[in-house]
Amino acid sequence: MIVSIDWPLLAFGLLSGAVAGALFFAGLAWGMRAALRSPRPVVILLPSAAVRIGLLLAAGAWIAGLGTAALLGFMAGFFLFRVVMIVAWRPTPGGAGWS
Incomplete structure (x- = not known):
């Protein structure tokens, strides 16, 4: 069985998921x-x-x-954005926030 992946559509979903994640978490921070x-x-x-x-x-x-x-790209983009932001904003021993 050969699986065909539409790479441009996957990339569009990945970018869309990252943008959605950025907007979602910016809204969370504002709220x-x-x-x-x-x-x-x-x-x-x-x-x-x-x-x-x-x-x-x-x-x-x-x-x-x-x-x-x-859809798979969208979910992956949202999740990866979330992981990157959690790691970036993790409190450091000497302080908190981005360092």
Whole structure:
């Protein structure tokens, strides 16, 4: 059995997933900053989460319509972006944040 992979579609999915991850986590950071300054953080966190999750699902559904290769690339791009950001922002022994 020969498996054919649509490499341009996979690359498009990978790039789309990385962009979606960047927007998702930028929204998370904004929501957390705003919630920490608010006397009622739930009023900010719940709508922020709903919008972020909804947009991510909509983007994933659109990408899934393009094909399996695009969807696999999208998932991999999102996950890889997440891993890179977790490693980059991991607190260091002497301080916190990017070093």
